[in-house]
Amino acid sequence: MIKVEGATQIYRLQTIFDEANFVIERGERIAVVGRNGAGKTTLLHALAGFTRLKKGTITIDGKRVYHPGAWNNKLSYLPEKFQLYAQLSVEENVQYFADTLRLPKEVVKQSLTHTNMWDHRTKRMTQLSKGMLQRVGLSIALIGEPEWIILDEPTSGLDPFGRKEFLRLLEQIDSERQTLLFTTHHFDEVKQLATHVLYLRDRTVSKMNSVDFLHQFEGSMSICGNG
Numbered sequence: 001m002i003k004v005e006g007a008t009q010i011y012r013l014q015t016i017f018d019e020a021n022f023v024i025e026r027g028e029r030i031a032v033v034g035r036n037g038a039g040k041t042t043l044l045h046a047l048a049g050f051t052r053l054k055k056g057t058i059t060i061d062g063k064r065v066y067h068p069g070a071w072n073n074k075l076s077y078l079p080e081k082f083q084l085y086a087q088l089s090v091e092e093n094v095q096y097f098a099d100t101l102r103l104p105k106e107v108v109k110q111s112l113t114h115t116n117m118w119d120h121r122t123k124r125m126t127q128l129s130k131g132m133l134q135r136v137g138l139s140i141a142l143i144g145e146p147e148w149i150i151l152d153e154p155t156s157g158l159d160p161f162g163r164k165e166f167l168r169l170l171e172q173i174d175s176e177r178q179t180l181l182f183t184t185h186h187f188d189e190v191k192q193l194a195t196h197v198l199y200l201r202d203r204t205v206s207k208m209n210s211v212d213f214l215h216q217f218e219g220s221m222s223i224c225g226n227g
């Protein structure tokens, strides 16, 4: 369980979120939503331990998250923009990450098969479409079967076909053992994938059931207020 208590983040004089309190249970699929600049990435960075909160605490199964090491390799994080080795093939790039985690070779094939990238394993990064690139990113995020998976705008820049395919892959994530957090600006993705929503607005973070969130959104345009 991730427990966030009194979480406050301030950059220079700008408060991004203030006194956020919520709990994330294992197996939940959380869509992190809010307007551009609302603080979604900032929140994810704090959860992953990349940045320290100004105030408050984040714990994972009772252990304080101060830095990424607190996750003990149980968390994977795919940033919105990521860089891979252009001169390496798809398989070599994924293998590189598997090696750093000291995982056996089989996990590379397993992960690339899961994301429908095994047949493209010999291609170089420069030969990939945006959709394929995102699927390589997902392959890397999935190696080692992390218990917690954070994806920052994973479908950003994908066409509707690519988005649909990517969402189908995310639907296959094992909700018995894996918990997913992803940011999105698309409410159809919330509908299709999320059990819950973390909604950032006016420096607050509200956790709600995705059905309630969508109901609120459909019933009122107030959701489009200031980020």
Ligand SMILES: Nc1ncnc2c1ncn2[C@@H]1O[C@H](COP(=O)(O)OP(=O)(O)OP(=O)(O)O)[C@@H](O)[C@H]1O
Pocket (backbone or CB within 6 Å): 011, 012, 016, 034, 035, 036, 037, 038, 039, 040, 041, 042, 043
């Ligand atoms: N390292 C930083 N230093 C100072 N300000 C920052 C830093 N990182 C983010 N910010 C500011 O914090 C605010 C929230 O940014 P963040 O990227 O978290 O928003 P977001 O909701 O993820 O936006 P988007 O939907 O556009 O990706 C923005 O005003 C941004 O300029």
